[in-house]
Amino acid sequence: MSTSKRNGSQLVKKLSSPDGVSRAEVIKELVELGESAVPQLIDALSDGSYRVRMAAAKALGQIGDERAIKPLVDSISDSSKNVRRTAGGALADIGEPAIASLLDVLADEDKTARRWAVEALGKIGDSSVSQQLLKRLKDSNLEVRGAAITALGQLRSKQAIQPLISLLESENADLPRAAAEALGKIKGTVAIQPLISALQSPNDNVRQAAADSLAKIGSRTVPNLLECLNSNNHYVRRYVMGILGNIGDDRAYKALIKALDDPNDRVVRYAAIALGKLAKPAAVKYLADLVDAPSRSVRTAVAEALGYIGTYHCVQPLAKLLKDESWVTRMTAAKSLGAAASRTAVVPLVKALQDPEWSVRLHAAQGLGQIGQTKYAAEALRAVLSDPRDQVQQAAADALAKLGEEAVATE
Secondary structure, three states, X not given: OOHHHHHHHHHHHHOOOOOHHHHHHHHHHHHHHHHXXXXXXXXXXXXXXXXHHHHHHHHHHHHOOHHHHHHHHXXXXXXXXXXXXXXXXXXXXXXXXXXXXXXXXXXXXXXXXXXXXXXXXXXXXXXXXXXXXXXXXHOOOHHHHHHHHHHHHHXXXXXXXXXXXXXXXXXXXXXXXXXXXXXXXXXXXXXHHHXXXXXXXXXXXXXXXXXXXXXXXXXXXXXXXXXHHHOOOHHHHXXXXXXXXXXXXXXXXXXXXXXXXXXXXXXXXXXXXXXXXXXXXXXXXXHHOOOOOOOHHHHHHHHHHHHHHXXXXXXXXXXXXXXXXXXXXXXHHHXXXXXXXXXXXXXXXXXXXXOOOHHHHHXXXXXXXXXXXXXXXXXXXXXXXXOOOHHHHHHHHHHHHHHOHHHHHOO
């Protein structure tokens, strides 16, 4: 037996070690041996331990030798889900040479094999398999259909847009969620209106997936989204606000200001944050009108929004929010005052160092460090070095360090 084969056999035997770290090191050594270790690793795919079979499959994928394709295809029907997943990933790592064998599996009676074959094909990323994957959208097994949806999204298959749109109304929530996610990866404009319609789904996960995908499609969705602001469905209005905030298109500015008067607090909350993300100082006066809003979530959203704008215009309303009855709102206001980086924020932040809630004190200390104005701040921060909370003490020490060595030295 050659030295390389002997080394390969010895290393494969070590894969049965119960030590996960050691097994990872063994896999690395086997990969370094390369093609000389392939026969021993193929044999290990039949080992009685699923951990050994997993490790062998992983190593074979990293080595990328085509001799491993057939044994790995057999392993996607393994009794262990972990082995099946690893074998599928290994075939994806081998890439194009494995495509033909994986396509053959799509007609297999074993639904498990079909599922992992579909997933591997999606990861390989060769769009030539799109037609075969489209057929799997009608597979008798739900998991195979779900894997096909995801794979078509990964392939950015334009051919899949209409079939995926038709799945947005499926009764099984997993399929429309996956279809919405895939459409966001493909980014076809024809999917914009169907995805907006999916915002009315009774399922939270479907609505969120549709919203995320519309945000990925980007500014092309804005005209359609603005038309939805008068929807009678508050879920639609709420998600539209979030999408517009993530896109950050100035065309939404006036509509977002108007939405601050929406009768639904959640819509107002997301409208405020979206408006803040546009980072227009002119929006401060509209947000400031909500610092006394009855809803805590709205007031907190205003504090967050002002932090996105981050200019001296925001200091006065944020200072008022530092006196809010809700510690969450006060904490958010302290964080946003630090983001404003204005010396006019120093006095309210120094006062916030005395807040009864430790998280407010922590963010006040961090904010003073961000602003970097030694006057007034250093003495107050030194006093906080004896705060009962270790986290606050550390934040004060870090802030003093940012203010300069002299401030630290006088501690």
